[in-house]
Amino acid sequence: MALIKFVRKILTVNRSVGWFLAQPVLWLFLFSYGSLNAQFFDANHPELVWQTIETEHFLVHYHQGTERTAQLVAEIAEEVYPSITGLYDYAPKEKVEFVIRDTEDYANGAAYFFDNKVEIWAENLDYILRGTHQWLRDVVTHEFTHIISLQKALKFGRHIPAGWFQLFGYEEERRPDVVRGFPNVLVSYPISGITIPVWFAEGVSQFQTPTHRYDYRDSHREMILRDRVITGNLLDFKEMGAFGKNSIGNESAYNQGFAFVRFLAQQFGDTVVAHLAAASRNPLTLTFDQAIKRATGVSAEKLYQQWKNHLEKTYDERLSIIREHQISGTPFADKGIGNLYPVVSPDGKSIAYTSTGDGDYLSQNQLIVENLENGEKKTIASRIAGSITWSPDGRYLAYSKPTPETGTGSLYNDIYIYDLSGEKEYRITRSLRARHPDWSHDGKRLVFVVQSDGLTNLFLLNIDNVKTLIEQDTFTPGYYHLDQHTIQLDKSIESHKNWHHHYRKFGFKGTGLIQITHFLNGRQVYHPRWAPGDEYIVFDTSTKFGRDIARIAPSGEHFSFILNSRCDERYPTFHPVTGELLYSCDETGIFNIYSLNLDTGERKALTNVTGGAFMATMSPSGSLFYSNYIHQGYRIYRIDHPQPIANENLTYIPDYPNLIPELSELTSPNPGKPARPYQNRFSGISFMPRLLVDYRTVKPGFYVYTNEMLNKMFFFGGMDVNRQKDYDLFGIFEFNLWRPTLFIEVFNQSANITDVATLEGYNVQPEIDVNFNLLEANVGLRGKFLPGKLSELFQSRLAYTYSWYRARIKSFSFVDPASNQLFEFAPLRYTYLRGHSLSLLLKHEHLFQDTDVAINPRRGRYVSIKLQREWNRFLDDFASDRVISIEKFKKYYFNRVEVNWEEYLTVPSTNRHTLSLQLRGGLIDTPVDSFFHFFAGGLVGLKGYPFYSIEGRKLLMGSLTYRFPLWRKINQQFLNIYFDKLYLGGFVQYGNAWSRGGIEPSNFLSDVGVQLRLDTFSWYFFPTRIFFEAAYPLQEHVNQGVRYPQEWKFYFGVLFDFNLRLENRFRKI
Structure with missing residues (x-):
């Protein structure tokens, strides 16, 4: 074994890139339909004491200070249960669970139909785009209608919400010590288990049922719809299908959905809503237009045009005197x-x-x-x-x-x-x-x-x-x-x-x-x-x-x-x-x-x-x-000096007051229903098949997910494997039981490669089969737990990471050409890294939120600072004087600092043109092996150079991007994809990574490039962000004896987000 030199090849660890593939999966479970566009509050509330009210069909969970609301919710939910389940001819197998919250001054409801859960905030709605109704009767009926109508429309059932097609493509790497380049193609695309547009989901939940209808076409809703009609700005049928608009636009999708559903009910009867939900559950249904045609016999566009004509005629007549x-x-x-x-x-x-x-x-x-x-x-x-x-x-x-x-x-x-x-x-x-x-x-x-x-x-x-x-x-x-x-x-x-x-x-x-x-x-x-x-x-x-x-x-x-x-x-x-x-x-x-x-x-x-x-x-x-x-x-x-008007x-509407519905007051039940202390309950296991194409091999796999009903605990995991038994396996556990969130993350990756062995004393390089196995586990805290002003500025993540990287060389043999003698070698297992690290990641994000913030942030900044201490024992050689514990390790103990600063500036006198500046820096304070270096090229660095072509202990690079809209309101649909916005950008980058000396501008590299970003929605509610980038290096570059000529580099992605920030750096196995 002394003849075998240390085998050392570089492979990209897909843990960080794989996160981008998994992001939309997690988003799917956070997604909900609600009475308004939902906001998300990420603070944990361990101070709350939870209780549960159980009724025939519901469980209502509430904390101190919300008992009145909980009692009313329990009563209203049972009151509306028969009419809603009867209209849709569907009842959930398990009891639906309501969670009552009053931890924010916020009014909304949200239906998590995959989890069979509804969340309601106790505050009554006071919104300038809505009239005033009996809030609890309205919101309970609205959200329960979501649960029933959307579950009725599921194609594969509640526990298989979607499937996923995913793809990795890689750079062609020139370095002999790199087996596979860095990813330059990233695709994660859902095969949705539901095909329901926003207008229908929200329309039927406002329509409710003939016998229990607590949402009405009040004067505010009428005002918003009337204004769109008379100004010629009615959302067309495609626009009604998805969110992604401003406050008025999103409300108009609700509003027009309500009006259009009422129109459909007048044409085909109240049961049309159930027929449409049932028609959409066909696995071959790609658009809701198909469901409308199947349920009514009339095309969606024809019905929409009839409805639009009816509105225009109605408002022309009503407004004639005004x-x-x-x-x-x-x-x-x-x-x-x-x-x-x-x-x-x-x-x-x-x-x-x-x-x-x-x-x-x-x-x-x-x-x-x-x-x-x-x-x-x-x-x-x-x-x-x-x-x-x-x-x-x-x-x-x-x-x-x-x-x-x-x-x-x-x-x-x-x-x-x-x-x-x-x-x-x-x-x-x-x-x-x-x-x-x-x-x-x-x-x-x-x-x-x-x-x-x-x-x-x-x-x-x-x-x-x-x-x-x-x-x-x-x-x-x-x-x-x-x-x-x-x-x-x-x-x-x-x-x-x-x-x-x-x-x-x-x-x-x-x-x-x-x-x-x-x-x-x-x-x-x-x-x-x-x-x-x-x-x-x-x-x-x-x-x-x-x-x-x-x-x-x-x-x-x-x-x-x-x-x-x-x-x-x-x-x-x-x-x-x-x-x-x-x-x-x-x-x-x-x-x-x-x-x-x-x-x-x-x-x-x-x-x-x-x-x-x-x-x-x-x-x-x-x-x-x-x-x-x-x-x-x-x-x-x-x-x-306003004057009286006759x-x-x-x-407008003669005798309008007599058309206003008469409702009874809502009073708390007396006596209230008994409550018991809350016990942890989970939503059940959701399973999602996935098909990953990775380095031209097919890796079938799956994701699994479950969540505790109060979001106190959460598990998300997955795996994939190909015929060569390469696999990726991960599990993420989160515990929101304390003020900061405790997380545990475990990643295991296995890859098999064929390598060439160099043998001392022999003029031969036999092929050998090597299996690499990476195990990495993180445990830590995240949240706002820093003292004083730091907690206001930064989200924090404190983590301990354990790394164990192993390899196994399978048995092999070769014939010495000099002596014609056969040599056989037994399998060799060895560890080449045992590492420990402690890191603190600080993130500050203050971006101006608008409808284009994902595709083109207009102003604000994002800052991340990562401080890390590492203790690594890295394989340096093999011992020849023993047969066990043969590894000789070298210690690499060092500190690492990484900073990423992004600044977004609006270009004056332009329509949503933006100039963005990014500055990245990094420092490792002592000499280390190349294995631990920063890498400054590729998709997340200087895009004109391959990822592994630029490396060192020190990193400094800047990017300047000018981005502007080519087509802001595309408003076209092809099959299940709605095309929304298209932006074009040009960028220039300048930077380097090096190990010795200070900053030498003469050694820095630069590139220029163009970027296309296309913002779309798939299946009406999945954000689907598509990008294409082309970059050209302005200098040739040589690293470790490999020359990198001036040639175009191309990148492509279909993901949940355009943001490719990698706060966790890539390692090699």
Whole structure:
């Protein structure tokens, strides 16, 4: 054995690249259909104590502070179960599980139909694109309809959600010590087990059933649909099928789906929804158009055109009078899709409002103060959650915005005050869950809304002196009782055992906090406003369908209604001079601004619009500002000295109030259903076959997945194997039981190659068969666990990694040509690496979120820093004086630092052109074997050079990319693929990896290239990102005696994301 030299070949470890193949698989299980586009909150909540209510068909899991919601959900779910399962002729084999959450100020529901689970946030929906309904009845019915209709449509059942075709292609490698190059082709494509477009999934869940229908074509939905029709911007049939739009566009997919499903039901009967779901489950169904034709006998495009014609005719007739007498004023703030909550300053010289500007989502607003005399604008805050208010002297603004809670990571709304003179923001509540503030006219009190467990109530904060308030260093602690919905200020509560099971701690500044209302019946309150003289507070409120306007004294007495009709009346405020009540009402079927004289009862319409008029504010000089929904967005309009409009000129839908549904109030069951402590429950094993083509061999395999119902534990694993018995095997375990997530990852890879042995003393190089086997295991923590500001800046991952790399040379023989003697060698097993490492990965991502963020981030940055200490024992030779433990190892103990910085800049005066800059750096602090080097070429480095052609202990490279849209709205569909956007980019790169000396620019390499990115959706809901890149090196390069000429390099991918950041570096086996 002393004759055998150390066999050392390089193979790419596919663990990091394989992650890109697995990403869409994980995304599939995170995907849900919901009442709104879902947001994801990644904070763990070990402080929660969970209980379970069990009914005949459901399990309802809830935590402290959500029992009321859980009891109502259990009752409503059983109430709607027979009608929904009956309509679709389908019932799940297992009980459907509801999870009730109230850890964020967020309202939504989400149906995880593969997991047989529904998540509901307890907060009631208050969304400017939706009317007000009975939230729990609506959301429970909506999400359960998702579960039934989508499971009915599954092709292979709930436990086989998809299959996968995957492909690796590799660079042609010139180095003799490299068996296989780095990947230059990456494909992971789903074969979906469901073919349901967004419009149908959301349409049927709003349509619900004839006997249990809690979602209606309210005036907001009608407004959004009407505006699209009359402006010629109705989403076409293809556009309705997928998300990926801005807030208005995504809502329009919901909205049009609802209207189109109603149209289909009118044409073919209510059971058409079940027939369509059943027709789509055919395994050969590639598009929903086929299901429509099969279920109705009419083509999808023909039905869509009939529906569109019907809408155009209907709205032309209904708007005929309004168009002749339209009164809307002139645009004041019309940039972007969301200009909201205007409020004129007390002196009439300025106006404050929120605006999305060029943002694609309504949550991306900014608080703007504009001078009405010279038009000067100033942005003072962002992500405002609701209405805003001026202090009486005009120096301060109060508003609320979501703020992470330090202890739990929850996102709660809190009140802030901005000092316009000092140009500084001050937080005045902490974890109070407060919004919609309004300042009293004497300047000494703020009234606002506080929510918990789906209940809302009015609270009053005594200020006395604003300057003293904002200079206050500490917050006064308070305790919100999670079941009684009252507050206490007694610090001794914290001395009680498990006090946090019953209270939520909050803080406030000021001289006192008073609870004005104590509504426990589900009554919702919105947008309080002080009346002139501060004698009472007006607000809009709801328990059924739509809103009314009520009043109450600051003491909590004398609650009464000002407006209490079947119509929707909302956003009350007062004329600063006359004292008249201004509000928005849909009594004609369209929201307009009205005024009401509270002394005489005289009511006047001040606008007559085709969209909708909301959020009025009047200047002392008599100029009306309001938010007008027009051309797919909210724009602030201005009317100077508005005049009354005759009622007959407002006609849209005659006798509209009598068309509004009459609903009973929703009250908590008494007594409630018994509950028991929650026990861990899993969704069952999901299995997904996969076919991987890897280095021109076929590797059949599979993925498996299971998740605990509260997301406390999670397992994802998979394997593949070819005929040569090369295999990839992995398992990922995550435990979200503590504040940081504990993870365990195990990877095992086996590869067989044919190599050439070099034998000392013999002029022969026989072929040998070698099996490489890599085992790597990681255990660690991830989350926001660093101290102080670091936790706000970075997501962190602390990991210990164990590596064990082995090889086996099969027995072989050869004939010595000199002596003609036969030599035979027995099999040889050896370990060539035992490694340990401890790493800390810090990631900061702050990218401007828009519809193009995946394909072309427009502004923001991404930063990652990886610090790693490694202890490796690496094979150096074989011993000749023993027959066991023959390996001779060399120790490589070193530190490794890697930095990746990406900066994205919008190119001025262009339409979504972006300049991106990337800087990568790395350093290993001591000399090491080439095995541990950085590699700087290939798909993730300098693309003009092969991956292994550039290496060293030090790495520095930069990339500059200019990217712009070639075709932003392709809106074409081929079979099951919807084509959305196409971008072109050009890039130049400059960098090097080296081991000795400092930075020598003369040794650096550069390349140029082009990149095409195509954004598509497959099967209506799988994001499918396709890229092609071509790169050309500007210099020849030599490494380890191998010359790399100037020639084009090409790369291709079909993945879930365009992002190819590899935070875990590649190793070799």
